[in-house]
Amino acid sequence: MVPNVAFSVILLVFLHVYPEFRGGLMELLWFKGAFFVIILVCVHFLSAHQYYFYYNLGCSRRLLFPLAFLVDVLVFVLLYQTVKPWL
Amino acid sequence: MKENCLEADGILLSYDHRSILSNIYLKCRHGEIVGLLGRNGCGKSSLLKIMFGVLRGECQSVRVDGRYVYPAYRHYPGIKLLPQHSFLPEGLRVKDAYGLFAAGKGHESGAAPEIQQRWNMATGDLSGGEKRLIEVLLLLASDAQYLLLDEPFTHLAPVQIERLIQILQTNRTGKGIILSDHQYRYVLPLCDQIVLLRNGRTVAVKDPQELVALGYINELD
Numbered sequence: 360m361v362p363n364v365a366f367s368v369i370l371l372v373f374l375h376v377y378p379e380f381r382g383g384l385m386e387l388l389w390f391k392g393a394f395f396v397i398i399l400v401c402v403h404f405l406s407a408h409q410y411y412f413y414y415n416l417g418c419s420r421r422l423l424f425p426l427a428f429l430v431d432v433l434v435f436v437l438l439y440q441t442v443k444p445w446l
Numbered sequence: 447m448k449e450n451c452l453e454a455d456g457i458l459l460s461y462d463h464r465s466i467l468s469n470i471y472l473k474c475r476h477g478e479i480v481g482l483l484g485r486n487g488c489g490k491s492s493l494l495k496i497m498f499g500v501l502r503g504e505c506q507s508v509r510v511d512g513r514y515v516y517p518a519y520r521h522y523p524g525i526k527l528l529p530q531h532s533f534l535p536e537g538l539r540v541k542d543a544y545g546l547f548a549a550g551k552g553h554e555s556g557a558a559p560e561i562q563q564r565w566n567m568a569t570g571d572l573s574g575g576e577k578r579l580i581e582v583l584l585l586l587a588s589d590a591q592y593l594l595l596d597e598p599f600t601h602l603a604p605v606q607i608e609r610l611i612q613i614l615q616t617n618r619t620g621k622g623i624i625l626s627d628h629q630y631r632y633v634l635p636l637c638d639q640i641v642l643l644r645n646g647r648t649v650a651v652k653d654p655q656e657l658v659a660l661g662y663i664n665e666l667d
Contacts, residue, residue: 414519
């Protein structure tokens, strides 16, 4: 969870300092309701990027790395949409 | 008859043009505990990661029962790695972790007493030592044939280390264990075979006194 949030906070600060990078793709992404729940479940599942836990259970890193990256992006989008009114 | 063993050789690894591993041969048979010693930064953790398959060297040969497996954790589910850091997600309950690792025998009564005592606790609420002990117990409870334990004694109090040694001795049957730790006083009597990693090479240590001659320790207690 911590890396996910840290990643998001850094990007949010970046977007606050450089507003010209806002918009575009971000405006196209709009998640609500049940999708938020799915995101949070994913975040919980991959909390703190405990890769070795999943490796030891036989999961492939080819699956885990992109999934973790996706979770980072989704958490960022979620936070961005939440705090956008105050940016 | 083919021997049940985990072998690693032909491993080349370098970082920033600095050779870390160059001349490696490591073999662990079923029922055997191999102690891997070496100074900080000599490549012990990297070697274990290469054997497990999550780190790729310039070249490597990892074989289980004579069969080439790389990455091992994907092609051979019977190999597990205890990394240096804790690997259990914080929010997971001990009973759920046990259910995942000890599939098929995941009932509380079959678990080690240390797991039973913390059955309903979240792993995040355990102390560092308790968590480490539980992690090793989970790997031992799994169907793993080979365990790679990277610093299993870290965070453990002496009494917990003694308990862990007892557990490893009891559960070694049918498993091959490679154990790397700086606590050589505990490692030496526990292991059947000691290997020192030095200048990127593995050196088989027949007599603990050789560790002094090889510059790993100043004197033997």
